[in-house]
Amino acid sequence: MQRKQIHPQGPEFSRMIAGVWKWMDEQTIEKCIHAALDCGITTFDHADIYGKYTIEELFGKVLKGNSDLRSKMELVTKCGIKLLTDNRPDHRIKHYDTSYEHIIASVDNSLQHFDTDYIDLLLIHRPDPLMNCEEVAEAFDELERSGKVLYFGVSNFTTTQFEMLQSYLSMPLVTNQVEVSLFKNDLLFNGLTDVMQVHRTGIMAWSPLGSGKFFDDTERMHHLSVLADKYKATVAQVLFAWLLQHPANVFPITGTTKPERIMEASKSLTIDLDKQDWFAMLKLVTGKDVA
Ligand SMILES: NC(=O)c1ccc[n+]([C@@H]2O[C@H](COP(=O)([O-])OP(=O)(O)OC[C@H]3O[C@@H](n4cnc5c(N)ncnc54)[C@H](OP(=O)(O)O)[C@@H]3O)[C@@H](O)[C@H]2O)c1
Numbered sequence: 001m002q003r004k005q006i007h008p009q010g011p012e013f014s015r016m017i018a019g020v021w022k023w024m025d026e027q028t029i030e031k032c033i034h035a036a037l038d039c040g041i042t043t044f045d046h047a048d049i050y051g052k053y054t055i056e057e058l059f060g061k062v063l064k065g066n067s068d069l070r071s072k073m074e075l076v077t078k079c080g081i082k083l084l085t086d087n088r089p090d091h092r093i094k095h096y097d098t099s100y101e102h103i104i105a106s107v108d109n110s111l112q113h114f115d116t117d118y119i120d121l122l123l124i125h126r127p128d129p130l131m132n133c134e135e136v137a138e139a140f141d142e143l144e145r146s147g148k149v150l151y152f153g154v155s156n157f158t159t160t161q162f163e164m165l166q167s168y169l170s171m172p173l174v175t176n177q178v179e180v181s182l183f184k185n186d187l188l189f190n191g192l193t194d195v196m197q198v199h200r201t202g203i204m205a206w207s208p209l210g211s212g213k214f215f216d217d218t219e220r221m222h223h224l225s226v227l228a229d230k231y232k233a234t235v236a237q238v239l240f241a242w243l244l245q246h247p248a249n250v251f252p253i254t255g256t257t258k259p260e261r262i263m264e265a266s267k268s269l270t271i272d273l274d275k276q277d278w279f280a281m282l283k284l285v286t287g288k289d290v291a
Helices: 026-038 055-065 100-114 133-145 159-166 192-198 210-216 218-230 235-244 259-270 275-286
Strands: 003-005 012-014 017-019 043-045 074-079 119-124 149-155 173-179 202-206 250-254
Touching (some): 026 055, 026 259, 074 100, 100 119, 100 133, 119 133, 133 149, 133 159, 149 159, 149 202, 159 173, 159 192, 173 192, 192 202, 210 218, 218 235, 218 275, 235 250, 235 259, 235 275, 250 259
Parallel strands (some): 017 043, 017 250, 043 074, 074 119, 149 173, 202 250
Antiparallel strands (some): 003 012
16 A cells, blocks of 8 residues: 655555444454455544544444554544533534634543543534634644644645634644545636645545435446446446545545445555546546546
8 A cells, every 4th residue: 555645744654444324333443444444444433523522432332442553554633523412411502613722622532531641633513603713723733743744735625725724823734625526626727636746745635525415326327337347447446546546645544334335445546547437537526528
């Protein structure tokens, strides 16, 4: 598995990342961690809210039971969303909180859940209309100084939101984690991937397979299967390869809960899509030739 720096001053991650959003129980988590590490996927994408605030802790239990695992992986987690759930009875409405206090408290919780003393990369999960950039900068400085977080980034930020926050920070935002795939390709054309390249900021791609929704679309799947056959690959692999081919330093986050599909994803890096096939895939979704 290729390893690559996500930013010139950022961490080196496995080019394919394992997303834990749907890893709902300890057994799945343990099986998927081992499958990922076995094929060289060492970077795991979390958020405090996954599983209604339960998955970090379940993942941490697996780490506690296998003391050598933590040193073999990079942990990414997020903060800033407050969910309406029985697990947080004080929340009256779903909202965002990017205050100094919440960022610090959320990281302390994550560290405790993972039973670790550092997070490799912390992301602000969503842009918050009430975000005070000075407070975020203060929190990031404090977390960096204490060694609790090594690197910082954002998720779902527009280019202007990204540049606004960056302008207040003493360290670079090393990623913007966004939804991008063959099926959700607007960011490749609306300037987001361009501006990220200006900053040399790699992109973590969430829902790289469109969250699996398009596997039931028989007509598109037929066309994609014909193309995949040409590369002796699966449809999922050519969908990952389509993203990996983009020059914006894209790190797809596979969301599968199945160890065999994690292995399958890891092999996508060997596929070198012909340029005309890349555009044929795009046309399959947009329905038209490029201008
Ligand atoms: N930052 C954000 O706001 C944000 C939002 C959403 C997600 N994320 C991150 O992105 C990760 C990935 O998101 P996602 O789950 O939507 O990603 P995805 O990889 O696009 O979709 C995974 C889904 O597709 C299904 N699937 C069907 N056929 C598949 C195949 N051949 N290979 C692989 N999967 C197949 C999987 O089912 P099986 O489990 O049965 O394989 C699973 O339900 C999450 O885990 C999370 O870490 C971040």
